Amino acid sequence: MLTLCLHRAFRSKLPATTLGATATRLPGSGRHTPRRPMGTHRRSESREPFNSPKRAKEFIYGLQAGERTCLLQELQNFESIAIAQETQEPSPPTTSQIRYVIFHNALPFVGFGFLDNAIMISAGTQIELSIGVTLGISTMAAAALGNLVSDLAGLGLAGYVEALASKLGMQVPDLTPKQADMWQTRVSAHSGKAIGVFIGCVLGMFPLLFIGEDEEKAAQRSQ
Numbered sequence: 001m002l003t004l005c006l007h008r009a010f011r012s013k014l015p016a017t018t019l020g021a022t023a024t025r026l027p028g029s030g031r032h033t034p035r036r037p038m039g040t041h042r043r044s045e046s047r048e049p050f051n052s053p054k055r056a057k058e059f060i061y062g063l064q065a066g067e068r069t070c071l072l073q074e075l076q077n078f079e080s081i082a083i084a085q086e087t088q089e090p091s092p093p094t095t096s097q098i099r100y101v102i103f104h105n106a107l108p109f110v111g112f113g114f115l116d117n118a119i120m121i122s123a124g125t126q127i128e129l130s131i132g133v134t135l136g137i138s139t140m141a142a143a144a145l146g147n148l149v150s151d152l153a154g155l156g157l158a159g160y161v162e163a164l165a166s167k168l169g170m171q172v173p174d175l176t177p178k179q180a181d182m183w184q185t186r187v188s189a190h191s192g193k194a195i196g197v198f199i200g201c202v203l204g205m206f207p208l209l210f211i212g213e214d215e216e217k218a219a220q221r222s223q
Contacts, residue, residue, distance in 0.1 A: 078177065081176070081177055082178075085176060088178075090178040090179065090182070092182055092184055093175060093182065093185055093188075097173060097175065097179070098184060098185075098188045100173050101173045101175075101185055101188040101189055101192060102188050102189075102191055102192035102195065103170075103192065104170055104173055104192065105189045105190075105191075105193050105196065106192040106193065106195045106196030106199070107168065108161055108162055108165040108196065109192075109193050109195075109196025110196045110197075110199050110200040111161035111164065111165065111200060112158070112196070112197065112200060113197040113198070113199065113200020113201040113204060114200040114201070115150075115153070115154065115157055115161065115200075115204065116150050116154060116200070116201070116204065117150075117200070117201045117203075117204030117205055118205075118206065118207055119150040119153050119154075120143070121146065121207040122146075122207045123146040123149035123150060124145065124146025124147070124149075125142075125207065127142045127145045127146055127149075
């Protein structure tokens with residue numbers, strides 16, 4: 001319930017400016033980072049830091065009553081765990097934990113990259129062979145329109161990719177609050193996202209295998 005609440009809330013309120021599209025929840029804490037919708041390019045708009053009162057208020061007022069309750073409970077749990085561990089000497093994450101963090105972050109981004117590239121190539125090809133021939137637009141213009149279709153489709157498909165990744169049985173990394181804030185964990189998370197996007201985009205290039213056949217059929221129709 002909490003995961004669904006926070007995923008929906010962060011997707012609706014936080015801009016997708018980074019590849020940090022995966023949400024990482026600490027054990028018993030509910031601390032999340034925003035997931036990124038589909039599309040592998042950065043947006044140009046500036047983003048106010050989330051730790052500012054204005055941004056926090058905007059986020060809270062956008063939540064529903066049940067979502068605010070879930071968020072408040074998990075924030076209290078996180079603070080209690082962090083306070084209890086203040087006197088403990090922090091230990092860096094182990095090699096197995098780092099591998100799990102990488103895999104946990106890479107898995108959903110394989111789906112994001114796959115759908116983003118596959119939809120963009122398929123839509124761009126069809127636009128070039130139909131509208132492009134009629135209006136005489138360039139290949140780059142068709143590719144840009146294909147990317148537009150891919151981004152619009154990603155707005156609705158991102159949630160399904162996240163749900164599918166969660167159904168595969170991947171649990172959140174078992175990290176303490178101090179371990180989650182260490183540079184090793186952050187580097188591992190970003191590395192996993194980059195690896196996942198790379199693999200997904202490469203797999204999403206499969207429509208290129210059929211582009212030649214579509215162009216031949218379009219040429220035959222035009223004769």
